[in-house]
Each structure stands twice: as structure tokens, then as C-alpha cells.
Amino acid sequence: MSVEVKDISPVVISRLPRYYRYLGSLKDADVERISSKDLSDLMKVTASQIRQDFNLFGGFGQQGYGYNVSKLYEEIGKILGIDKIHDVIIIGAGHIGQALANYSNFENRGFKIVGIFDNDPNLIGTTIRDCKVLDASTVPDFLKDNNIDIAIITVPKNQAVAVADMLVHNNIKAIMNFAHVDLLVPDEVIVENVHLSDTLLKLSYRLRESIENV
Amino acid sequence: MSVEVKDISPVVISRLPRYYRYLGSLKDADVERISSKDLSDLMKVTASQIRQDFNLFGGFGQQGYGYNVSKLYEEIGKILGIDKIHDVIIIGAGHIGQALANYSNFENRGFKIVGIFDNDPNLIGTTIRDCKVLDASTVPDFLKDNNIDIAIITVPKNQAVAVADMLVHNNIKAIMNFAHVDLLVPDEVIVENVHLSDTLLKLSYRLRESIENV
DNA sequence: TAGATTGTTAATCGATTAACAATC
DNA sequence: TAGATTGTTAATCGATTAACAATC
Numbered sequence: 001m002s003v004e005v006k007d008i009s010p011v012v013i014s015r016l017p018r019y020y021r022y023l024g025s026l027k028d029a030d031v032e033r034i035s036s037k038d039l040s041d042l043m044k045v046t047a048s049q050i051r052q053d054f055n056l057f058g059g060f061g062q063q064g065y066g067y068n069v070s071k072l073y074e075e076i077g078k079i080l081g082i083d084k085i086h087d088v089i090i091i092g093a094g095h096i097g098q099a100l101a102n103y104s105n106f107e108n109r110g111f112k113i114v115g116i117f118d119n120d121p122n123l124i125g126t127t128i129r130d131c132k133v134l135d136a137s138t139v140p141d142f143l144k145d146n147n148i149d150i151a152i153i154t155v156p157k158n159q160a161v162a163v164a165d166m167l168v169h170n171n172i173k174a175i176m177n178f179a180h181v182d183l184l185v186p187d188e189v190i191v192e193n194v195h196l197s198d199t200l201l202k203l204s205y206r207l208r209e210s211i212e213n214v
Numbered sequence: 215m216s217v218e219v220k221d222i223s224p225v226v227i228s229r230l231p232r233y234y235r236y237l238g239s240l241k242d243a244d245v246e247r248i249s250s251k252d253l254s255d256l257m258k259v260t261a262s263q264i265r266q267d268f269n270l271f272g273g274f275g276q277q278g279y280g281y282n283v284s285k286l287y288e289e290i291g292k293i294l295g296i297d298k299i300h301d302v303i304i305i306g307a308g309h310i311g312q313a314l315a316n317y318s319n320f321e322n323r324g325f326k327i328v329g330i331f332d333n334d335p336n337l338i339g340t341t342i343r344d345c346k347v348l349d350a351s352t353v354p355d356f357l358k359d360n361n362i363d364i365a366i367i368t369v370p371k372n373q374a375v376a377v378a379d380m381l382v383h384n385n386i387k388a389i390m391n392f393a394h395v396d397l398l399v400p401d402e403v404i405v406e407n408v409h410l411s412d413t414l415l416k417l418s419y420r421l422r423e424s425i426e427n428v
Numbered sequence: 429t430a431g432a433t434t435g436t437t438a439a440t441c442g443a444t445t446a447a448c449a450a451t452c
Numbered sequence: 453t454a455g456a457t458t459g460t461t462a463a464t465c466g467a468t469t470a471a472c473a474a475t476c
Contacts, residue, residue: 046446048446081421206404277475
């Protein structure tokens with residue numbers, strides 16, 4: 001607890017990637033500056049919220065002018081840690097694991113898949129993109145020999161908790177979890193869940209609701 | 215607007231699938247009843263919130279007893295629309311599309327993939343699970359001939375907006391979007407976004423923050 | 429009945445929006 | 453300079469938590 005950052009709330013953080021995306025498009029379209037009002041129209045959030053959000057990280061704007069697009073883009077990139085390359089491993093070389101290994105967006109954002117692991121002998125030794133699928137039992141050694149903070153879990157739910165345990169014991173710092181369970185990890189380990197069927201259930205709820213309310 | 219439902223807020227809705235998951239496990243473990251207090255310990259949310267949430271949908275509990283697990287499970291299932299089968303199509307037969315077509319959790323929850331489409335001649339005609347990949351240009355006809363509410367978009371981002379347009383014009387009701395852009399659709403069309411790189415960026419932010427604050 | 433636990437109201441907390449003075 | 457737009461404070465709104473009366 002040495003650095004002076006007013007604790008940023010999770011809702012704000014979850015908005016940052018979206019800002020980053022929009023600013024990227026604006027930059028690509030050679031837009032030089034944008035006001036919170038114009039960005040508000042584009043993104044369908046209030047100008048007030050935009051200014052509040054940006055100001056939590058420092059004064060990126062200029063009165064009477066607005067925000068410089070590429071400067072703001074760069075700043076948010078830094079905040080999100082885009083400026084560094086992150087090495088990532090994937091545990092589970094099934095369909096989702098393979099899809100993620102092939103997902104170029106990750107690499108564009110500085111996330112580099114350096115290892116894919118599975119315990120299925122039929123998968124071990126196969127190649128996905130330029131990665132050979134390795135035996136899951138070698139993960140601890142792999143983590144010792146390489147500097148890896150992030151693991152993606154794409155194993156079936158009945159194995160996910162044990163995998164998370166193993167990762168934590170080998171000092172992983174952050175986990176992106178696709179398994180359909182909540183992992184139990186120490187507070188200092190960061191977990192982001194992607195529960196696809198939960199998302200589909202939300203959709204289903206809203207669908208029923210909208211049909212009923214016609 | 216005919217049915218009397220006090221509008222449930224999105225945060226509550228997003229908690230329902232998680233409740234459903236935990237109640238499913240309890241049911242599988244033959245737990246008959248549970249109090250908000252015990253569920254609170256299990257799920258790490260306050261008992262107060264649990265009771266508030268459940269009460270929005272009606273009195274599922276009983277004073278002095280708690281909640282009947284299988285009854286509550288069933289009720290939440292109904293609320294989430296699990297009681298019906300939903301036919302779903304996937305637009306985009308790339309890696310993610312294929313992974314989703316093979317994702318058994320969707321079927322367990324009553325979501326049945328009935329068609330996969332792509333515009334790549336190399337993919338059209340191939341078979342994924344028991345689904346033949348069809349030409350994306352035939353989607354409008356397919357939607358006319360079948361009763362489909364939900365489409366999953368897994369095409370690259372530069373095609374996603376056009377695909378969403380096409381789907382909306384052919385009366386799709388709900389879209390699960392994996393493309394890395396925000397779709398522009400009419401208000402009555404339901405969209406749930408799965409922005410995987412946004413999730414990874416959030417992870418990256420939290421990772422940097424936790425390292426800095428050691 | 430006494431004990432437990434809900435349903436529900438009231439209090440608190442946090443997030444969003446509005447407003448405007450500061451300033452480019 | 454005048455106009456525009458931020459940074460920031462204050463007001464509002466909504467969500468969470470606490471408390472407790474109702475009741476099984």
C-alpha cells in the first residue's frame with residue numbers, strides 16, 4: 001500500500017476498456033480532439049460521467065478545448081496496463097482453449113499466449129497456432145521457469161477448482177476463468193470470470209420479459 | 215406493458231444465474247432447505263441482499279424455516295426462462311463459433327444450436343457437431359422458416375455491425391455478441407456483449423494495481 | 429410455546445447526474 | 453476578449469445493508 005491512488009471503484013474500471021475502444025476508433029479516424037459532450041453522444045453515457053471517470057486518473061482534458069484523442073488513448077492504455085506485454089498460459093486445450101489461443105485480439109492488446117496445457121493424451125503434442133499442447137502436469141515447472149502472471153482456465157468445471165488451486169500454489173497472480181464454477185482463491189489472486197451460460201441466462205430473462213410486456 | 219412486474223434492476227438480474235448455479239449444486243447434494251444466512255456464507259453476499267433479491271419475485275421462503283432448495287431452484291429457473299427450449303443460430307463459424315457450437319452447457323440450459331453460418335467457402339459445408347455450416351446469405355430465409363429468437367454473433371468486428379443489421383431486419387429478438395464492437399440496434403432488441411479482450415484488460419488493470427500496491 | 433428466519437421498512441452508503449466556477 | 457468546455461462540488465438517485473416486526 002505505498003502508492004497514492006484513490007481506490008477506483010470496479011464500475012469505473014469496467015468502463016475503461018470501452019472508452020479505450022472508442023478512443024482507438026476515433027484515433028484511427030484521425031480525430032484529433034473530442035469534448036465530453038461529443039463522446040457522450042457517441043457512447044450513450046452522460047458527459048458528466050465521462051468527465052468524472054477521466055478525472056479520477058488525472059486531468060487529461062483542457063477547458064474550452066476538450067480532450068486530445070491520442071493523448072487520452074495513450075493514457076487510458078497505460079492505466080489498463082497495455083504498455084506492457086503479458087505472457088499468458090491456457091489450461092485446457094478443448095474448443096474454448098483453442099479458440100482463445102487463436103484469438104488475435106488478445107495479442108493486439110499485448111497478451112501473448114506462451115503455453116497451452118491439457119491432460120488429454122490425444123491433445124498433448126498437437127499444435128495450436130504456434131503452440132505445442134503440453135502435459136498439464138508440467139505446469140508447475142513451466143511457471144517456475146517462466147515469468148507468467150496470468151492463466152486462463154478453460155477446463156471442465158469439475159476440474160477447474162483443482163486447477164485453480166494448483167495455479168495459486170505456483171504463484172499465479174491472475175486468472176481468467178471460463179469454467180462454470182466460482183473459484184476459491186486467496187484475496188490477493190485476481191479472478192475475472194467469463195460465465196457464458198450465465199450471460200445466456202440473462203439474455204433469456206430479458207427476452208421473456210420483453211415478450212411478456214408487449 | 216400489460217403484466218404487473220415491478221421493474222427488476224439489471225444488477226439483480228445479473229445475480230440470478232449465480233443463485234441458480236448454487237441452488238443447483240445444493241440440490242445435487244440433496245440439501246433440502248437453506249437459510250439466507252447459510253446461503254450468504256456460501257456465496258459471500260449478504261443475507262439481506264439474498265432476501266431482498268428473492269422477494270422481488272415473490273415470497274419463496276418461510277419464516278423460521280428458510281428456503282426450500284428445489285422449489286427455489288425451480289422458481290428461479292422459471293424466472294430465467296429455463297423452462298423453455300430456445301433455438302439459437304450462430305453467425306460466424308470460426309474458432310469461437312465452433313467452440314460455442316460444441317459447448318454443452320448451453321444445451322443443458324435449454325439453448326439449442328440449430329444453425330451455424332459463415333461466408334467463407336472453405337467453411338460452408340463442413341460439419342460442426344451435428345450442424346452443417348450454411349452460407350451466411352441464407353440466414354434471412356432460415357429465420358423466415360424457423361422460429362428463432364436468439365442469434366450469437368462471432369464474426370470479425372468489421373462484419374459484426376452489418377450482420378446485426380441483417381438480423382434485426384429479419385426480426386431477431388436477442389443477440390449475444392462476441393465481436394469487439396458495440397452493435398447499434400433498436401431498443402427492443404436485446405443485446406448481451408461478451409467482450410473478451412475487455413475482460414482481459416480489466417484483469418490487466420487490477421494486476422498492475424495489485425503489484426504497485428504491494 | 430420458544431426459537432428461527434423470513435418479509436419488509438428504514439438507514440446508510442455509493443454512484444450518477446446536475447450545476448457552475450475556473451480557465452483555456 | 454468571448455465562447456467553450458473542463459474539473460469539481462453539490463444534489464439526486466439507486467442499491468445495499470441493518471433492523472425488526474411478523475409468523476412459521
